[in-house]
Amino acid sequence: MLVAIAGNPNTGKSTIFNELTGAHQHIGNWPGVTVEKKEGEMSFEGERIRVVDLPGTYSLTAYSLEERIARNFIIEEKPDVIIDVIDSSNLERNLYLLTELMELSDRIVVALNMFDEAKRKYKIDVNKMSQLLGIPVIPTVATRGFGISDLQKVIVKGEFKIKKFEYPSDVEERIKKIENEIEEMGLKNARWHAIKLIENDVDVISKFRNEKKILHLAEHMRHEIEDIYGGDIETLMTSFRYSFAHGLFHEVAERINVGGVTITDMIDYVVAHKIFGIPIFLAVMYLAFNFVFLVAAPFQDIIDFAFNGKDVAGGHINGLIDISYMWMSSFLPQWASSLINYGILRGLAAVLTFTPIIMLLFLVLSILEDSGYLARVAFLMDRITRKMGLEGRGIIPLMLGFGCNVPAVMATRALKNEKERKLSMALNPLVPCGARIQVFAFITSIFFTNNQALVLWSLLILSMIVVFVMGFIYSRTIFKGEGEPFVMELPPYRVPTLKGITVHMWEKSEGFLRKAGTIIVGAATIIWFLAALPWGVKYGSPQSYIGQIAFLIAPAGKYLGLTPQAIIALIFGFFAKEVVIDVLFVLYGTKGAIAIAMTPLQAYSFLLFILFYTPCVATLATIYEEAKSLKFVTFVVLEGLLLAIVFSFAAYTIGLALGVGT
Amino acid sequence: MKLSDLKAGETGVVKNVLGSGAIHTRLLSMGILPGAVIRVVRTSPLGDPVIYEIRGFFISLRKKEAEYVEVDKIVPLHLVPPGSDVHVVLVDGGVGFIRNLNSMGISIGKKIKVVERCCPMRIRTDLGEFTIGMGMAYRIYVR
Amino acid sequence: MKVEDGVKLSVIYASFLSALTLYFGIYEILKYFISSIPYLFLITLTALYPLLSLRKKLNSLDIFLIILAFLGALGIAISDTYIPGDVMGGFVLILSSSLIFAGLKDTYSMLYSGLSFYIVGLFLLLGDAVIEVTIILAEVTDYYINCIGESCAGYVFLLRPEIILLILTPFALYPFFKRTHFRRREND
Numbered sequence: 001m002l003v004a005i006a007g008n009p010n011t012g013k014s015t016i017f018n019e020l021t022g023a024h025q026h027i028g029n030w031p032g033v034t035v036e037k038k039e040g041e042m043s044f045e046g047e048r049i050r051v052v053d054l055p056g057t058y059s060l061t062a063y064s065l066e067e068r069i070a071r072n073f074i075i076e077e078k079p080d081v082i083i084d085v086i087d088s089s090n091l092e093r094n095l096y097l098l099t100e101l102m103e104l105s106d107r108i109v110v111a112l113n114m115f116d117e118a119k120r121k122y123k124i125d126v127n128k129m130s131q132l133l134g135i136p137v138i139p140t141v142a143t144r145g146f147g148i149s150d151l152q153k154v155i156v157k158g159e160f161k162i163k164k165f166e167y168p169s170d171v172e173e174r175i176k177k178i179e180n181e182i183e184e185m186g187l188k189n190a191r192w193h194a195i196k197l198i199e200n201d202v203d204v205i206s207k208f209r210n211e212k213k214i215l216h217l218a219e220h221m222r223h224e225i226e227d228i229y230g231g232d233i234e235t236l237m238t239s240f241r242y243s244f245a246h247g248l249f250h251e252v253a254e255r256i257n258v259g260g261v262t263i264t265d266m267i268d269y270v271v272a273h274k275i276f277g278i279p280i281f282l283a284v285m286y287l288a289f290n291f292v293f294l295v296a297a298p299f300q301d302i303i304d305f306a307f308n309g310k311d312v313a314g315g316h317i318n319g320l321i322d323i324s325y326m327w328m329s330s331f332l333p334q335w336a337s338s339l340i341n342y343g344i345l346r347g348l349a350a351v352l353t354f355t356p357i358i359m360l361l362f363l364v365l366s367i368l369e370d371s372g373y374l375a376r377v378a379f380l381m382d383r384i385t386r387k388m389g390l391e392g393r394g395i396i397p398l399m400l401g402f403g404c405n406v407p408a409v410m411a412t413r414a415l416k417n418e419k420e421r422k423l424s425m426a427l428n429p430l431v432p433c434g435a436r437i438q439v440f441a442f443i444t445s446i447f448f449t450n451n452q453a454l455v456l457w458s459l460l461i462l463s464m465i466v467v468f469v470m471g472f473i474y475s476r477t478i479f480k481g482e483g484e485p486f487v488m489e490l491p492p493y494r495v496p497t498l499k500g501i502t503v504h505m506w507e508k509s510e511g512f513l514r515k516a517g518t519i520i521v522g523a524a525t526i527i528w529f530l531a532a533l534p535w536g537v538k539y540g541s542p543q544s545y546i547g548q549i550a551f552l553i554a555p556a557g558k559y560l561g562l563t564p565q566a567i568i569a570l571i572f573g574f575f576a577k578e579v580v581i582d583v584l585f586v587l588y589g590t591k592g593a594i595a596i597a598m599t600p601l602q603a604y605s606f607l608l609f610i611l612f613y614t615p616c617v618a619t620l621a622t623i624y625e626e627a628k629s630l631k632f633v634t635f636v637v638l639e640g641l642l643l644a645i646v647f648s649f650a651a652y653t654i655g656l657a658l659g660v661g662t
Numbered sequence: 663m664k665l666s667d668l669k670a671g672e673t674g675v676v677k678n679v680l681g682s683g684a685i686h687t688r689l690l691s692m693g694i695l696p697g698a699v700i701r702v703v704r705t706s707p708l709g710d711p712v713i714y715e716i717r718g719f720f721i722s723l724r725k726k727e728a729e730y731v732e733v734d735k736i737v738p739l740h741l742v743p744p745g746s747d748v749h750v751v752l753v754d755g756g757v758g759f760i761r762n763l764n765s766m767g768i769s770i771g772k773k774i775k776v777v778e779r780c781c782p783m784r785i786r787t788d789l790g791e792f793t794i795g796m797g798m799a800y801r802i803y804v805r
Numbered sequence: 806m807k808v809e810d811g812v813k814l815s816v817i818y819a820s821f822l823s824a825l826t827l828y829f830g831i832y833e834i835l836k837y838f839i840s841s842i843p844y845l846f847l848i849t850l851t852a853l854y855p856l857l858s859l860r861k862k863l864n865s866l867d868i869f870l871i872i873l874a875f876l877g878a879l880g881i882a883i884s885d886t887y888i889p890g891d892v893m894g895g896f897v898l899i900l901s902s903s904l905i906f907a908g909l910k911d912t913y914s915m916l917y918s919g920l921s922f923y924i925v926g927l928f929l930l931l932g933d934a935v936i937e938v939t940i941i942l943a944e945v946t947d948y949y950i951n952c953i954g955e956s957c958a959g960y961v962f963l964l965r966p967e968i969i970l971l972i973l974t975p976f977a978l979y980p981f982f983k984r985t986h987f988r989r990r991e992n993d
């Protein structure tokens with residue numbers, strides 16, 4: 001048996017899905033797109049039932065990706081039951097989707113979710129609603145598990161004698177005519193197709209492009225209806241359905257008049273205030289940022305210590321990797337032991353050290369989203385981010401990028417539009433993360449002792465300008481949107497539930513560990529091979545493959561002012577940016593040696609290169625996981641390299657020409 | 663006039679939704695349809711997206727999108743100063759509410775006079791003088 | 806006790822709290838740039854401004870509170886070394902304080918327009934305090950993790966103002982729980 005969950009966004013669909021399926025679920029993407037697909041299994045009295053969570057939609061038109069996914073799933077997979085999750089505190093608009101679902105299926109269960117909130121606004125007559133519709137209607141409070149078992153029961157045993165809503169008779173007549181024609185073709189869902197043909201739905205029209213007769217008839221009918229009622233067909237058909245929703249709403253719900261101002265009104269009055277709105281946003285971001293990166297620190301340090309051990313004054317404390325290396329060396333050849341421990345295990349340790357940040361980040365993001373504040377961020381920042389082709393929420397991944405690009409890329413999930421998500425992922429690596437800023441601080445402290453702050457700021461400001469300009473260019477060229485409107489609902493503020501947040505946090509971190517983690521470990525192993533072979537050379541020395549590659553490109557590096565050692569450091573930096581410092585030390589020996597190896601101009605060119613070049617492997621792995629496209633990852637790699645080369649080259653040549661810093 | 667021309671706090675009734683394709687259907691499916699009451703709640707600090715209230719929920723629209731919606735400006739009865747004569751243009755409520763108002767002589771197109779504003783509100787209609795609660799006055803729109 | 810009286814008392818308490826918060830905020834920012842005691846006197850006076858302007862005529866309770874704030878400020882000034890300089894942290898404190906302050910007058914008159922600012926300010930302050938305390942715990946843990954295998958001195962505990970505020974803030978929340986007693990302003 002197959003059950004699909006449909007409903008408006010933010011009605012508690014995922015919460016109901018989680019309650020129904022428990023731990024038996026699988027999260028992936030819908031084929032070919034970055035829209036998340038959740039699938040799970042529930043069992044009821046021994047029967048195993050597949051449950052699919054459809055994307056949240058307001059209607060089922062052909063104009064948005066989510067809506068197309070939802071309706072195509074219903075048409076193609078023909079779920080046995082559709083659960084329509086309704087926010088009962090916002091009944092009228094939610095019932096609109098029901099009118100559209102009723103045209104696609106007879107077996108619908110209505111879950112009147114958020115019944116707790118609704119009770120404060122309306123008195124809802126559930127039985128009457130069920131009678132009027134002829135389908136089961138179950139009040140639920142998903143966050144407290146209330147009504148879930150009833151829901152499970154009616155999915156299997158409910159009675160469905162659906163009373164479809166009817167358009168005015170003038171319209172029904174005409175629908176019938178087309179329906180008959182379609183039935184002759186032997187097509188399922190004839191009525192729905194007929195209605196969509198009349199409505200001029202682009203997808204359905206193109207499906208019938210070879211049926212000139214039917215298309216012609218539909219066009220004729222459409223014009224007739226438009227003439228009778230006056231207005232365009234979409235407005236008319238939507239109005240018919242809405243007036244049914246409106247009528248039903250007033251039949252079953254009675255407003256309880258509560259005076260006073262709601263908490264949501266009060267908070268919005270201040271949070272979206274002319275003067276205070278943006279400072280509050282900055283304060284919230286600062287707190288969130290601090291919380292994620294500072295609270296993660298001890299967890300990261302303990303993981304790092306456990307695996308890698310630590311250099312102390314008197315020598316080295318062995319970590320798990322060292323211990324396991326020594327143990328394995330007793331029965332394995334040295335190269336194998338070194339590969340397993342310093343290649344694979346070290347990669348694994350790198351993945352694990354990311355996890356605390358990822359978990360805390362999603363903790364914070366779920367709190368922001370579930371509380372309703374994220375929608376306000378979109379409202380506040382839209383004017384700024386729009387210039388970069390992003391909606392207001394796009395500011396959040398960009399700001400998080402200053403901490404670490406990996407969670408920032410994962411945070412692009414806050415964006416609902418496919419094009420904008422990709423755009424946001426392409427821009428994110430251009431934001432210098434904490435590790436890169438650490439490298440900047442180190443290098444500027446060597447070469448620019450007198451004006452360190454100035455150089456640092458020049459880099460940060462340059463990166464912001466580049467992000468903005470690239471966003472401006474991309475959004476008008478490669479990532480040009482289909483002009484999808486930004487019509488966003490502002491949900492009321494809610495106190496997030498502990499369960500909701502932990503489930504969310506766990507889902508995301510597990511996904512990262514399993515999928516992106518594998519790629520990172522793989523890349524670590526490859527880097528190990530490059531740095532350790534040919535057999536016998538010192539790890540990462542100029543004689544290793546990495547060193548040889550570096551000396552191969554070194555002549556090209558000359559134009560950018562990069563020394564071969566700097567290039568080796570950059571190649572290692574691909575694994576993790578902070579490694580650049582370690583490698584420079586290994587290759588040059590001392591800080592003093594580094595200081596005389598490059599001119600300040602060369603150092604600045606080096607800094608510019610680090611600012612933009614290819615993001616670290618963890619970021620790339622995450623981008624691949626999110627976008628599921630190698631082409632896109634290649635694009636990001638090339639974008640970074642190209643920008644780095646252009647800026648380094650420009651700075652170096654101009655600097656040489658002007659004779660500064662040489 | 664266009665929806666984007668209304669200022670914060672003002673109310674309009676939708677006359678027509680222009681445009682085509684995605685924006686058109688999106689606005690319609692959010693319930694922005696001819697006859698619907700829409701109120702401007704607040705403008706973003708940076709001036710552009712604006713929050714509107716429609717059918718009991720809040721949405722944010724960019725100015726560019728709000729330009730597709732044609733509205734007539736209306737005023738909820740509770741904001742009408744005492745002593746003024748107004749025409750009822752819209753009543754927002756169920757059958758019972760409408761019947762109730764009819765019995766007081768308040769229905770679409772009728773002329774009423776606000777005698778005293780608060781509280782409770784006193785109005786004069788063709789059928790005489792009545793007092794109505796503020797909760798009711800919120801849902802009667804006049805011009 | 807009547808709700809109105811409770812609200813009034815909370816507002817007076819909150820004005821004290823907001824003054825203290827403002828004081829801490831300005832202090833944290835200045836501390837980041839300069840670390841010099843003479844400024845403290847100035848800051849203390851600035852911090853008292855909200856109290857002074859709340860009502861036209863001061864009564865004995867106000868004067869008592871002013872002296873209390875002054876002494877508190879002086880006490881903290883003496884323990885100068887315990888408060889870290891942090892520009893953004895100071896900004897958050899100043900912001901919370903201005904929000905609370907912006908809402909004081911109308912909250913006093915039981916109006917929603919005031920309560921909105923009042924509670925958002927308090928919640929921001931509370932959130933800030935909870936987060937800062939969590940961060941302090943994390944930092945202490947991190948300090949000792951990094952100490953493993955080395956002999957290092959005990960953690961120098963900085964008395965962040967957020968800790969004091971975390972203890973003081975909840976008492977100002979009374980009006981939030983009595984929000985149904987509030988009124989709209991006319992013409993709203």
Ligand SMILES: Nc1nc2c(ncn2[C@@H]2O[C@H](COP(=O)(O)OP(=O)(O)O)[C@@H](O)[C@H]2O)c(=O)[nH]1
Nearest residue numbers: 009010011012013014015114141142143370500
């Ligand atoms: N008060 C209340 N809140 C709920 C209920 N169901 C879900 N929520 C909350 O509504 C928010 C949105 O829920 P979610 O499942 O993410 O919605 P989705 O976007 O439709 O998948 C979350 O903050 C939930 O905690 C409910 O029955 N009552």
